[in-house]
Amino acid sequence: MIRITDSLAIDENEITWSAMRASGPGGQNVNKVSTAVELRFDVGKAFLPEDLKTRLRPLAGRLLTQDGVLVITAQETRSQERNREIALHKLVELLRKAAHRPKRRIATKPTRASKTRRLDSKSKHARTKQLRSTRPDTD
Numbered sequence: 001m002i003r004i005t006d007s008l009a010i011d012e013n014e015i016t017w018s019a020m021r022a023s024g025p026g027g028q029n030v031n032k033v034s035t036a037v038e039l040r041f042d043v044g045k046a047f048l049p050e051d052l053k054t055r056l057r058p059l060a061g062r063l064l065t066q067d068g069v070l071v072i073t074a075q076e077t078r079s080q081e082r083n084r085e086i087a088l089h090k091l092v093e094l095l096r097k098a099a100h101r102p103k104r105r106i107a108t109k110p111t112r113a114s115k116t117r118r119l120d121s122k123s124k125h126a127r128t129k130q131l132r133s134t135r136p137d138t139d
Contacts, residue, residue: 002088004095010048015091016040019080036075039087044068048095056098063094070094 002010019034043053043064057064064070072094074087110118 002092004092004099008048008052008095008099010041010046010095014041014046015088017084035078035080035083036073037080037083037087039070039072039074039084039091041070041072041091042068043070051101052095052098056095059094059098 002012004010016039018038018040020036020038021034043056044067048056056070060070063072070091072087072090074083074090076086077083
């Protein structure tokens with residue numbers, strides 16, 4: 001089990017891994033060894049709360065396929081094991097972000113002083129604009 005929060009964990013069997021060759025510079029190591037990893041996590045089939053799944057969709061963005069599969073690739077290091085750790089860390093961080101419930105905003109009314117400050121600022125700005133538009137009398 002991979003612990004996300006105190007009350008949330010995912011099963012390691014829900015994650016599928018595949019290795020591939022990394023792109024970019026790296027000499028013979030890139031051409032010979034499959035060091036890049038791809039992590040696939042099916043959000044639709046996972047045992048996660050529905051509200052977490054709905055918050056995860058916009059957070060994942062382009063990492064989420066139309067089928068609801070989260071695809072994370074990692075090719076930062078020359079070690080496949082380290083790239084696995086990086087991809088898993090990215091998944092855990094994404095799920096932690098989605099697990100955080102945003103606070104409900106309580107609507108408040110502006111204070112009388114803030115209304116007065118706003119109106120004073122508006123009238124001062126309007127007066128400045130008005131003075132710019134009028135031409136001085138030239139006799």
